[in-house]
Amino acid sequence: MTLTLNPRAEALVISGIRQFFNQLVDYPDAINLTIGQPDFPTPEAVKRAGMDAIAANKTSYSHNAGLIELRQEVASFFSDSYGLAYDPQTEIIITNGASEALDSVLRTIIEKGDEVIIPAPCYAGYVPLVELNGGKAVLLDISDTGLVPDPKRLEAAITDKTKAVLFNFPSNPTGVSLNKEETEALVKVLKEHEIFVIADEIYSENVFEGEHISFACYSEIKDRTFLVHGLSKSHSMTGWRMGFLLGPERYTKHILKVHMYNTVCASLPSQHAAIEALRNNRFVPDEMNAAYKMRRDYVYGKLVEMGFDVVKPTGAFYIFPSIEKFGMSSFDFATRLLKEGGVAAVPGSAFTEHGEGFLRISYAYAMPTLELAMERIANWLKTVQVTERG
Numbered sequence: 001m002t003l004t005l006n007p008r009a010e011a012l013v014i015s016g017i018r019q020f021f022n023q024l025v026d027y028p029d030a031i032n033l034t035i036g037q038p039d040f041p042t043p044e045a046v047k048r049a050g051m052d053a054i055a056a057n058k059t060s061y062s063h064n065a066g067l068i069e070l071r072q073e074v075a076s077f078f079s080d081s082y083g084l085a086y087d088p089q090t091e092i093i094i095t096n097g098a099s100e101a102l103d104s105v106l107r108t109i110i111e112k113g114d115e116v117i118i119p120a121p122c123y124a125g126y127v128p129l130v131e132l133n134g135g136k137a138v139l140l141d142i143s144d145t146g147l148v149p150d151p152k153r154l155e156a157a158i159t160d161k162t163k164a165v166l167f168n169f170p171s172n173p174t175g176v177s178l179n180k181e182e183t184e185a186l187v188k189v190l191k192e193h194e195i196f197v198i199a200d201e202i203y204s205e206n207v208f209e210g211e212h213i214s215f216a217c218y219s220e221i222k223d224r225t226f227l228v229h230g231l232s233k234s235h236s237m238t239g240w241r242m243g244f245l246l247g248p249e250r251y252t253k254h255i256l257k258v259h260m261y262n263t264v265c266a267s268l269p270s271q272h273a274a275i276e277a278l279r280n281n282r283f284v285p286d287e288m289n290a291a292y293k294m295r296r297d298y299v300y301g302k303l304v305e306m307g308f309d310v311v312k313p314t315g316a317f318y319i320f321p322s323i324e325k326f327g328m329s330s331f332d333f334a335t336r337l338l339k340e341g342g343v344a345a346v347p348g349s350a351f352t353e354h355g356e357g358f359l360r361i362s363y364a365y366a367m368p369t370l371e372l373a374m375e376r377i378a379n380w381l382k383t384v385q386v387t388e389r390g
Helices: 007-011 016-026 044-055 068-082 097-109 126-132 151-157 180-190 249-263 268-280 284-306 330-341 367-389
Strands: 092-096 115-120 136-141 162-168 196-200 225-230 242-246 359-362
Touching: 007 126, 016 330, 044 268, 068 092, 068 242, 068 268, 092 097, 092 249, 097 126, 097 196, 097 225, 097 242, 097 249, 115 126, 126 136, 126 162, 136 151, 151 180, 242 249, 242 268, 284 367, 330 359, 330 367
Parallel strands: 115 136, 115 162, 162 196, 196 225
Antiparallel strands: 092 242, 225 242
16 A cells, blocks of 8 residues: 555645745855844843743643733733734634644635635745645735735635635735725725635734734624734744734634644743733834834835836835846846845745746845845846846
8 A cells, every 4th residue: 555645735835935045055145135034133021031931940831822911911912002802811812923823723714625815926825824724725916906905806806615815914025014095995895795804914013104904903804804913023033933813702712722733832931921022012113113114215215226116115024126127037037136146035936926027025134234235236237137138
């Protein structure tokens, strides 16, 4: 008998980000603008809280949903920040990062053949998670609508097989946020259909202009909305794996079972660090955002100066210029930029086919690094233009 594997797992491929990132080994002098994580350290008080927890032997299991003290802090944060009311006893689950929160939701709601609509280009992990759980990802093209979902296209994409719509704003990879009018136009469509809304708002604390508008703020859809969040981006805690899932009790009680059998609970020292982050360090994102905004303005200005067509990002720490005019695929453009120009960025095709024709640049790097990177790109483009014309 031949041993077999789950064909869904066999069909998975390494993300385009990692396929490209692996090339960096051969170019040690290249400037790496591929990584999507803050370059700031975790705040000292938050680190101490984690270390104190370890020193005090707070290293056992917690309640499957997480420490009640942490769930109360999460509830307080979302109440204070967005006016959202969630019961810390029954409507909040502490997860191993936002990724596990998203996986637990999808594993709970998806049945074989269900469709999940995802605005694309999108984060590279979404489609594989949907497909691994037996669903079908339906990509909503936003590449030609200013990187913002068109409500009419959303309406047209909804079928009797649609189980959920998955939003990620501010967006990885585009850095685009939705304003109130754009969000309300989408909610107007969503409220007419009995489908779940999954709002991955992990970058909500990294908004530079205006205010973040959460899908969970709308009473018309709140009773079927799952809010995915965490501290990875807001407090530079990617490795601590601190995620939050907020949603209606009638659904979270089942998601909790999936979470329980998957991971039991989130890391206890990390939970104690998260309490400190939310209780006494809510100011941290503002400090980082001041630097991000300066970096964003610099990179955006330089890209425009070089002749790129680019939407100015309003959140996260990514910028997504079009490279279509250069007559190369995004993978070829990124590969040549690395090999010939000494700068590593991520080809847009890593974020589904609707990312083709774009390049993702992370500006979560110090200004001297960004300045040198922009200088290298500008110098390389001069040779590319000559080559392409010739």
